[in-house]
Amino acid sequence: xxxxxxxxxxxxxxxxxxxxxxxxxxxxxxxxxxxxxxxxxxxxxxxxxxxxxxxxxxxxxxxxxxxxxxxxxxxxxxxxxxxxxxxxxxxxxxxxxxxxxxxxxxxxxxxxxxxxxxxxxxxxxxxxxxxxxxxxxxxxxxxxxxxxxxxxxxxxxxxxxxxxxxxxxxxxxxxxxxxxxxxxxxxxxxxxxxxxxxxxxxxxxxxxxxxxxxxxxxxxxx
Ligand SMILES: Cc1cc2nc3c(=O)[nH]c(=O)nc-3n(C[C@H](O)[C@H](O)[C@H](O)COP(=O)(O)OP(=O)(O)OC[C@H]3O[C@@H](n4cnc5c(N)ncnc54)[C@H](O)[C@@H]3O)c2cc1C
Numbered sequence: 001x002x003x004x005x006x007x008x009x010x011x012x013x014x015x016x017x018x019x020x021x022x023x024x025x026x027x028x029x030x031x032x033x034x035x036x037x038x039x040x041x042x043x044x045x046x047x048x049x050x051x052x053x054x055x056x057x058x059x060x061x062x063x064x065x066x067x068x069x070x071x072x073x074x075x076x077x078x079x080x081x082x083x084x085x086x087x088x089x090x091x092x093x094x095x096x097x098x099x100x101x102x103x104x105x106x107x108x109x110x111x112x113x114x115x116x117x118x119x120x121x122x123x124x125x126x127x128x129x130x131x132x133x134x135x136x137x138x139x140x141x142x143x144x145x146x147x148x149x150x151x152x153x154x155x156x157x158x159x160x161x162x163x164x165x166x167x168x169x170x171x172x173x174x175x176x177x178x179x180x181x182x183x184x185x186x187x188x189x190x191x192x193x194x195x196x197x198x199x200x201x202x203x204x205x206x207x208x209x210x211x212x213x214x215x216x217x218x219x220x221x222x
Pocket of ligand 1: 035049050051052053062063064065067068069070
């Protein structure tokens with residue numbers, strides 16, 4: 001365990017040794033993920049929406065159409081729970097019971113505020129673009145006024161939120177038990193997100209080469 005839980009709410013009960021509560025671990029898991037599941041309550045009950053996000057310092061940004069339900073609801077400073085899970089592998093045990101997954105995940109409880117300052121909104125747009133593909137911001141047309149007006153940017157300050165990280169690594173848990181004597185294959189099947197070959201869009205003007213951002217990602221993987 002690294003760090004101490006900020007509150008009872010984020011203290012891991014099951015597998016508590018897998019818990020981490022320090023800010024560096026929270027940042028690391030957020031920076032390894034691409035999709036956040038953002039949960040909140042609306043008038044009809046619980047809702048959980050997958051969204052892109054970006055972290056800048058202690059701030060987690062999300063963005064969306066000003067008309068979307070998630071944005072409308074979260075703009076009211078409603079309580080939110082943001083989770084990001086990075087699946088690392090399948091853990092295959094001899095018994096059905098001990099099957100598991102290797103992963104790192106973060107769960108953040110907090111509230112979003114609407115970002116109004118023009119500079120911060122533009123910086124957040126840049127962060128979203130760079131989060132998706134490092135180096136992309138300098139290759140694309142920046143958002144215009146119409147696009148900026150149509151998009152809400154919300155910020156959640158980790159310093160004012162409660163967060164926990166849970167990490168599982170390693171082999172199945174039955175190596176030390178009686179099942180180790182069984183004839184069933186056991187181990188870990190690592191799992192990774194990979195990129196395929198770039199597919200140019202249909203109306204791409206001829207002669208435009210792959211940009212450095214995409215080349216780097218495809219060739220170097222980051
Ligand atoms: C990888 C990924 C990244 C995304 N990034 C963003 C983002 O950065 N910003 C953003 O605003 N949106 C993002 N979306 C879309 C987002 O998940 C919602 O679809 C969107 O916010 C819906 O807005 P709405 O107000 O039109 O619909 P809502 O009123 O929220 O939804 C109406 C109904 O549509 C259905 N629905 C809505 N979204 C989904 C979904 N994703 N999957 C299945 N059913 C759904 C549900 O039944 C829901 O009750 C992303 C989706 C994915 C999968």
